[in-house]
Amino acid sequence: MKPMTSKERWLAAVHMEPVDRLPFWPKLNSAYSRAQTGLFHNMDSNSIHDWIGSDKHIGVSSCVKEVRKNTAVETTTQNGVQKTVYRTLHGKMELIKRFDVPSQSWHPVAFPVRSLDDIRLMTDFFSDVTVELDEEAIQQTKEQVTKIGDEALTINGIGESPLMYWVEWLAGVESAHYFLMDYAQEVEALFEVIHQILLKKTEILVENSVADVFYFIENTSTTLISPDQYQKYCYRHIQEYGEITRAAGRPLILHMCGHLKALLPDLASLSVEAFEAFTSPTLGNTTLLDGRSNCPDKCLIGGTNAMLWRRSPKEIIAEIEQDLDALPHHCGIVISSAGVMPPFCQPETIKEVCEWVKNYSLTA
Numbered sequence: 001m002k003p004m005t006s007k008e009r010w011l012a013a014v015h016m017e018p019v020d021r022l023p024f025w026p027k028l029n030s031a032y033s034r035a036q037t038g039l040f041h042n043m044d045s046n047s048i049h050d051w052i053g054s055d056k057h058i059g060v061s062s063c064v065k066e067v068r069k070n071t072a073v074e075t076t077t078q079n080g081v082q083k084t085v086y087r088t089l090h091g092k093m094e095l096i097k098r099f100d101v102p103s104q105s106w107h108p109v110a111f112p113v114r115s116l117d118d119i120r121l122m123t124d125f126f127s128d129v130t131v132e133l134d135e136e137a138i139q140q141t142k143e144q145v146t147k148i149g150d151e152a153l154t155i156n157g158i159g160e161s162p163l164m165y166w167v168e169w170l171a172g173v174e175s176a177h178y179f180l181m182d183y184a185q186e187v188e189a190l191f192e193v194i195h196q197i198l199l200k201k202t203e204i205l206v207e208n209s210v211a212d213v214f215y216f217i218e219n220t221s222t223t224l225i226s227p228d229q230y231q232k233y234c235y236r237h238i239q240e241y242g243e244i245t246r247a248a249g250r251p252l253i254l255h256m257c258g259h260l261k262a263l264l265p266d267l268a269s270l271s272v273e274a275f276e277a278f279t280s281p282t283l284g285n286t287t288l289l290d291g292r293s294n295c296p297d298k299c300l301i302g303g304t305n306a307m308l309w310r311r312s313p314k315e316i317i318a319e320i321e322q323d324l325d326a327l328p329h330h331c332g333i334v335i336s337s338a339g340v341m342p343p344f345c346q347p348e349t350i351k352e353v354c355e356w357v358k359n360y361s362l363t364a
Contacts, residue, residue, distance in 0.1 A: 001018065001019075001020040002020065003020055004019065004020045005150035005151070006023070006055040006056060006150065006151055006152055006153070007149075007150045007151070007153055007154075007212065008150065009021070009023045009055055010023055010055060010057070010152075010153035010212070010334070011153070011251075013299055013301075013331075013332055013333065013334050014213060014251050014253070014273050014274050014299045014332075015251070015299075016297060016298075016299060016331050016332040017331065018331060018362075019330075019331075019362070021357075021358050021359075021360070021362070022324075022330060022333060022334070022335055022357050022358070022360055022362065023055040023334040023335070024053075024054060024055055024334075024335050024353075024354045024357040024358065025054055025055050025056070025057050025301070025334060025335075025336040025337075026049075026052065026054055026336065026341045026350050026354070027336060027337045027338075027339065027340050027341050028045040028048055028049065028340075028341055029045065029103075029104065029105075029340050029341075030045070030104040031102060031103050031104040031105070031340075031343055032045065032048070032340075032341060032343050033045065033048060034104065034343075035102075035343030035344070036343070036346070036347065040347050048347055051347065051351070052347060052350050052354050053351065053354050053355070053358070054354065055152075055153075055334075056151060056152035056153070057152060057153045057155065058148055058152045058153070058154055058155065059154075059155050059156070059157065060141050060145055060148075060154050060155070060156060060211050061137050061140045061141045061144060062134070062137060062141070062156055062157070062205065063133060063134050063135075063137040063138045063141055063204070063205065063208050063209055064131055064132070064133065064134055064137075064201050064204050064205060065131070065132055065133075065134040065137070066129045066130070066131060066132075066197075067129070067130045067132055068128050068129060068130075069128060069130075070088070070089050070128050071086070071087055071088045071089070071124070071128040072087045073085070073086055073125075074087065080098060080099040081096065081098055081099075082096070082097040082098075082099070083095070083096050084096075084097075084112075086112055086121070086122065086125050088121050088124045088125050088128075089124070090121060090124060091117070091121050092121075093112035093113065093114075093118050093121055093122065093125075094110065094112055095108060095110070095111060095112045095169065096108070096109050096110040097109065102343075108168075108169065108172070111169070111170060111171050111172040111175065112170060113166075113171040113175070113179070114171075114175070116179075116182075116183055116186065119179060119183060119186045119190060120186060122170060122190055123186070123189055123190045123193055126190065126193040126197060127193050129197050131197055131200040131201050131204060132204075133204050133208055138208060138209075141156075141209060141210055141211065142210055145210050145211065153212050153213060154210075154211045154212045154213075155212065155213050155214070155215055155253075156205055156209050156211040156213075156214050156215070157214075157216075157217055158198065158201050158202055158205060158214055158215065158216055158241065159197075159198045159201060159216060159217070160216060160217050160218060160219070161195075161198070161218060161233075161234050161237045161238055161241075162190070162191035162192075162194040162195050162198075162233065162237060163191065163225060163229065163230075163233040163234050163237075164218050164219060164220060164224075164225070164234065165194065166180075166187070166190070166191070167224055167225060168219060168224075173224060191233065191237075195237050195240075198237070198241060199241065199244070202214070202241045202244045202245065203244055206244060206245050206248040206250045207248065212251070213250070213252070213253055213273075213274075214245055214250060214251070214252050214253070215252075215253050215254075215255055215276070216238065216241065216252070216253075216254050216255065217255045218234070218238075218254050218255055218256050219255065219256070219257055219258065220234070220254070220256040220257075220258060220260065220263070221256070221257070221258020221259045221260070222258070222259045222260070222261075222262050222263065223258055223259050224258065227263055230263055230266060231266055235266050235270070238254065238270055238272065239270055239271055242270055242271030242272045243271050245271075245272075246271045251273040251274070252271075252272045252273055252274075253272065253273060253274040253275070253276050253299075254272055254274070254275050254276065255276045255277050256275050256276070256277060256278070257277035257279055257284075257338065257339050258284065259284060259285040259286070260275070260278070260279075260284070260285070260286045260291075261285045261286045261290060264286070264290065264291070264294035264295060265294065267294070267295055267298070268294050268295045268296075268298070272298070273298065273299055274298060274299035274300070274301055274332075275291070275295070275298060275299070275300055275301065275302075276301040276302065276336075277301070277302050277336075277338045277339055278291055278300045278301060278302030278303060278338060279302055279304075279305050279338040279339060280302070280303055280304055280305045280308070280319075280323065280338070281305070282305065282307060283305035283306055283307055283338075283339070284302075284338065287303075287323055287326075288300055288302075288303045288323050288324070288326070288327060288333065289323065289326045289327060292328065292332075297332075298332065299332040299333070299334065300332060300333055300334070301334040301336055302334075302335075302336050302337075302338035303320065303323060303324075303333070303335050303336070303338065304316070304319075304320065304335065304336070304337055304338050305338055305339070306337070306338075306339055306340075306341075309337060309341060309342050309344075309345040309349075309350075310342055310344055310345065312349075313349050313352040313353055316349070316353050317352075317353055317356045320335060320353070320356075320357070321356075321360070324360060327363070328363070329363045329364055330360075330362040330363055330364070331364060335357050
C-alpha cells in the first residue's frame, strides 16, 4: 500500500478501512515526562511522541459555549485545592478537588450533590443553560487544525453522558446509586436536562467544528455501573448523540476505559465508530478478540493495559502479537496504551514496541 500520513491512517482505522500499517498511539500526559530522567525529563509530550514515532491524537478547541441567565459557576484554586461553586436562585452547591502531584491531575474529594434538595438545585442549574455557537472559537479551532496538518488526528470532546457524569462528578459512586434508588424520578429529571444540553452541543459541533472526530469521555465500566443501568440510561442517550453524528457523516468515539465485557451486546448496536481505551485483562476484562467477535463493525483503540507496560519490551510484544494473531483481520485496530501510559515505562521501551507494531504483518 501507498504510505499513509498519521491522520490518514487514523481515519482509515476508525472507518474500518485497510491501512498501510497498524496505528500506534501511547497516551502520554503531563505526568509522564516529569517521571523520566535525562533528556526526556524536560521534553513535552509532543516531542516525546515524535521521538517514539507515534501516530498522534490531539485535542483542539471546542466551538460551543454555555450561556446562563439566573445561575453561575465559579472556580477558585488555592494551595492545591480547587473549589467549584454552582449558584442558583435557590441555593448553592460545591465540588472540591485536590491536586495529585505524581499524576498531575485533579481528584474530587467532596461532591456537589449531597441531598435531595441538591438534586433539585442541580436540575435548576442545568435547566438555565442555553448552548450557543462560539464564533470566536471557530477561527481558533481552524488555525489549530491547520497547524497540526496531517501529523495527527484532531479531536473535539462533546461531554459525558448523564449517568456517568452523575457518578463521577455530581454525586460520587456510592451516593449516586443510593440517590438513584431513593429518588429515581428526581435524578432522571436531572439526567434529561443534561441530555438536552449534550444533544445541542452535538448538533452545533458536527455542523461547525473542523475536528476529524468527536468524543464522549464516558469512562464506562461495570465496576461503576451495572449492565442494566447502562441499558436503561446510557444506551438511549449515546444512541441519540450517535444518530446526530452519523447523519452528518462525522465519526464518534467513546472513551471507555473500564470493564466492558458484559456490555458488548449493547455496544455492538450503538451508532458510534470506535471504542477508545479498550483495556485488556488483567486491568480491563475485554480482549481485542472479544471486541471484534461481538462488535465486528467497530474500531477498537487500545488492546493493552497498564500492568503489561511495566514488563520488558519482549514480553509486551509477545502479548500484543498473540492478541493480534487471534483476530480474523486487522481493519479497525489501533494499538495504544489504553489508559494513560504508566510513567514507569521508559520511552525506549515504548519506541521498541512501536517499531514492532509498525512492522506487524496485517490481514485485511
